Amino acid sequence: MDSAYTQTTGADRPYVQMTGTSDANPSSASHGVKLWVFPEGTRSMSDEMLPFKKGAFHLAVEGQLPILPIVYSSYRGFLSHPCKIFNPGHIIVTCLPPISTKGMTKADMPYLMEEVRSQMMEVYTKTSSQVHHPWPLAESVKKQR
Template identity: 35%
Template sequence: MKKLSRLASFWVIAKSLGITLWISVRTLFEVYTGRFRREVGDRRLRWWSSRLLKYVGVDCRVANPHGFAFEPGKRYVVMCNHRSLYDIPITFVALPGSIRMLAKKELFKVPIWGQGMRAGEFISIDRVNFEQAVKDLEAAKAKMASGIILWAAPEGTRSREGALLPFKKGPFRVALDTGAVILPIGIRGADRVLPPKTTRFSFGERVDIAIGKPIDSAEYATTEIKRLMDDVRRQIETLGGYQRTD
């Protein structure tokens, strides 16, 4: 593991922004010309993710002790802890399928990238306007019905101090309303790649991705959202290496 110089870190940022801009423009062009295909988007996202990780030399190690595999025709919500900006590309590299992120609406306002995300079937969530949030969650359900695997950070935002933040109800409501299977994931080490409050990268970090035991939300009543949240949180606490709170 090596701390990159400011110049090298700037070069990582420049390259990362460059390929993000490229895939955004390419996706927008394909959507507007009627040429976009979801499977092409899947491959492009994994290519983008692998390049981002290569730029900082991330060594990803995936543990899947339960032998989990996505089953066609089922609905899934992947939930993981969120310590790093690299959690998304790490997940795309570690898991197969048409995974798309449930992201805060502010990201979709970023020029070109935001439009590219929407064109590439990422899903916006309004964390302030309740009525809009309800509409956003309905859109998420429609995407899942078409085969999208939803990725959500139940903390709602990136943890700056390393602690596991309180969970938001939104992703769990989607899971309960659709009878989705929740796949808990714990990521360790991603925060060392780019620590909070800095723009200097660490090269060659090992990141461990632990895939937990799937939780079928269909086994919970709609009134049992707290129990479901607690069960998922316990797994993520263990998988992510946090100190248990119970």
Template identity: 35%
Template sequence: MLKLFRIVIVLICCIIICVLGTLYSFIRFRNPSNVGVVARWFGRLHGLFGLQTEYRFSARAENIGPCIYIGNHQNNYDMVTISYMVRERTVSVGKKSLIWVPFFGILYWVSGNILLDRDNRSKAHGTMTELARRINRDQLSIWMFPEGTRSRGRGLLPFKTGAFHAAIAAGVPIVPVVCSTTHNQVDLNRLDNGKVICEMMAPVDISAYGKDNVRELAAYCHDLMEKRIAELDAEIAADKAR
């Protein structure tokens, strides 16, 4: 019964957010700060899933300037956990097919996000070049999931290099954002589903990297994030044991 109740309430809340978010975003048509506003609306739904979520922001969060945020992409619960970490003037890059998702698709586009045609490799490469241009022209930050797909309990998957090419081309730092492991954590029939920690890590200086060693940058960031996720998981496990 609890599961059914949650599904109905969450569905209603998501539709309301999508409708209100679309209207809000049409008023401020494709304003880059729309994305963070709507993302935080979704982030406030975490309690409906029985989650207690702690958000940790870098001490420099307000003064980083344009950058590329990279987050770990686990499952659909990312929408109510790590999404809350999206900052002002930050837009995301998603696959073009998202436009056809009922309610959410039009919101995703009108709020200012960038749609990527993943089936066309030449267009995808051009999009990374366009990202770099827009970052500097419009003073934007970009949010990306470099794994390219949900990990679904497989750990932090290998990173694709698009986000890192864009950061190098634009000359902006990479800012890792990590969320503790949520795979198999949520049971919709359980009242309390425990704690989740989302953390913005310190910016990674990309000045020593270029096109020739972009994979080294991706591997370095992957290692940083993998270690920090393990530390957050250990912290949560220790809290449970007390």
């Protein structure tokens, strides 16, 4: 296999980069490999998802692979990175219908990214409002301030 993962260093932290030819790309349909990617890069603690990064969309378009959006509701009600709090809580996980990339090129990526983000954001907003948190984080955060 001609594809490999290499460790490189970015401006502020190390990151892993996939290298290799498109024929050996492990995300290609011929390899039967599933790739799980968080398109935000990291999760926001706000009411909105962060802007999506392009990497996952490059792989999907290049490999002509469908995108299967999976949406996790907000976990702000029980998790706070700044306060180092991780209370028990609930999330709703929603699997949306696959989005085809058949026939798409890199020129279609901005539209594809916006379409996927829009569909996911609609579900994220709806499911986040439905989640009940038995130990509200807001009270814990107020006590620590």
